[in-house]
Amino acid sequence: MLEAMRSAEVGDDVYGEDPTVNRLEELAAKKMGKESALLTTSGTQANLVSALSQTRRGEEVILEAEAHMYYYEVGAFSAVGGLIPRLVKGQRGVMTPQDIESALRPPNIHFPPTTLVCIENTHNRAGGTVWTPTQTKAVFDFAHERGLKVHMDGARIFNAAVAQDIDVRKLTQYVDTMMFCLSKGLSAPIGSLAVGDRDFIANARRYRKMLGGGMRQAGVIAAAGIIAIEKMVDRLKDDHANAQLLAKGLMSIEGISVDPAQVQTNIIVYDVSGLGIDGGRWIAKLNESGVKAGLLEGGRVRMVTHRGIEKDDIQYALGVAEKAAEETRKRKDS
Numbered sequence: 207m208l209e210a211m212r213s214a215e216v217g218d219d220v221y222g223e224d225p226t227v228n229r230l231e232e233l234a235a236k237k238m239g240k241e242s243a244l245l246t247t248s249g250t251q252a253n254l255v256s257a258l259s260q261t262r263r264g265e266e267v268i269l270e271a272e273a274h275m276y277y278y279e280v281g282a283f284s285a286v287g288g289l290i291p292r293l294v295k296g297q298r299g300v301m302t303p304q305d306i307e308s309a310l311r312p313p314n315i316h317f318p319p320t321t322l323v324c325i326e327n328t329h330n331r332a333g334g335t336v337w338t339p340t341q342t343k344a345v346f347d348f349a350h351e352r353g354l355k356v357h358m359d360g361a362r363i364f365n366a367a368v369a370q371d372i373d374v375r376k377l378t379q380y381v382d383t384m385m386f387c388l389s390k391g392l393s394a395p396i397g398s399l400a401v402g403d404r405d406f407i408a409n410a411r412r413y414r415k416m417l418g419g420g421m422r423q424a425g426v427i428a429a430a431g432i433i434a435i436e437k438m439v440d441r442l443k444d445d446h447a448n449a450q451l452l453a454k455g456l457m458s459i460e461g462i463s464v465d466p467a468q469v470q471t472n473i474i475v476y477d478v479s480g481l482g483i484d485g486g487r488w489i490a491k492l493n494e495s496g497v498k499a500g501l502l503e504g505g506r507v508r509m510v511t512h513r514g515i516e517k518d519d520i521q522y523a524l525g526v527a528e529k530a531a532e533e534t535r536k537r538k539d540s
């Protein structure tokens with residue numbers, strides 16, 4: 207990737223003159239089975255330009271209650287886009303048409319009009335859970351019947367495709383617009399893409415500029431992104447296998463609760479409350495030995511497998527977790 211970045215052919219992407227960015231955007235659109243794509247600085251920016259491009263201030267957007275767009279994107283679609291979130295609780299991140307229907311209100315002078323449904327595949331806070339094509343189609347058909355567009359936060363959409371052993375287009379065909387990340391499992395240092403039809407992307411390009419995301423010789427970023435799409439998708443299955451290994455090992459530690467059958471991709475969410483320790487203190491203990499984890503809330507802890515984390519690292523992390531659990535139990539008993 208570094209070599210490709212160093213030797214990338216570049217131009218001014220604000221004027222659409224960077225050949226490497228153009229190549230990446232064409233590749234991304236083709237992979238996703240859509241007309242057009244736009245390189246953004248991050249997944250957050252791609253989600254934001256996607257929402258802004260399909261809505262107007264004061265409109266309501268349906269999101270799953272634990273959606274990344276709601277939880278972790280600084281409220282951008284409300285703060286910047288003037289959009290109102292309507293949260294719908296799904297099952298492990300997946301909403302059904304019935305879930306969405308229960309949140310829809312009839313047109314009425316008192317209510318903000320609902321115009322967009324956002325889904326997340328894989329679902330981060332639910333633990334990397336996947337939407338199947340059938341589940342995606344059900345929501346897409348229902349949304350279209352009601353005149354709503356569907357946007358997919360597909361930061362890890364290739365993980366969803368690899369986990370189900372299907373072409374990614376089986377998932378993207380049932381959304382109007384989507385974004386995916388070149389960073390994360392695909393291993394590029396920077397960048398995400400918003401993907402959809404030509405009009406949507408033309409609009410998103412304008413919003414990207416407004417948000418300060420117009421970049422000049424961005425080919426240096428795009429060069430890594432092309433390798434991410436062409437060469438890094440297959441390796442995601444290693445991350446999934448390592449996540450299984452980690453989940454199974456954690457399951458065998460007394461006081462930790464996790465169901466490996468629920469670990470579908472590269473994210474492991476487990477609960478340490480059975481050890482009588484809160485998640486923050488648990489994570490600090492792991493950190494002392496160089497193992498990183500993220501806090502969800504209470505005793506819920508999140509770990510992610512990715513490039514550079516090998517089987518030996520998983521065994522090391524499990525050894526650290528075993529020792530930390532033993533110390534915690536001893537302290538509790540004394």
Ligand SMILES: Cc1ncc(COP(=O)(O)O)c(C=O)c1O
Pocket residue numbers: 247248249250251253274275326328329330359361362387389398
């Ligand atoms: C599901 C999901 N969407 C969006 C994002 C945002 O991506 P970025 O960190 O590139 O802004 C993330 C990042 O973790 C994510 O997990």
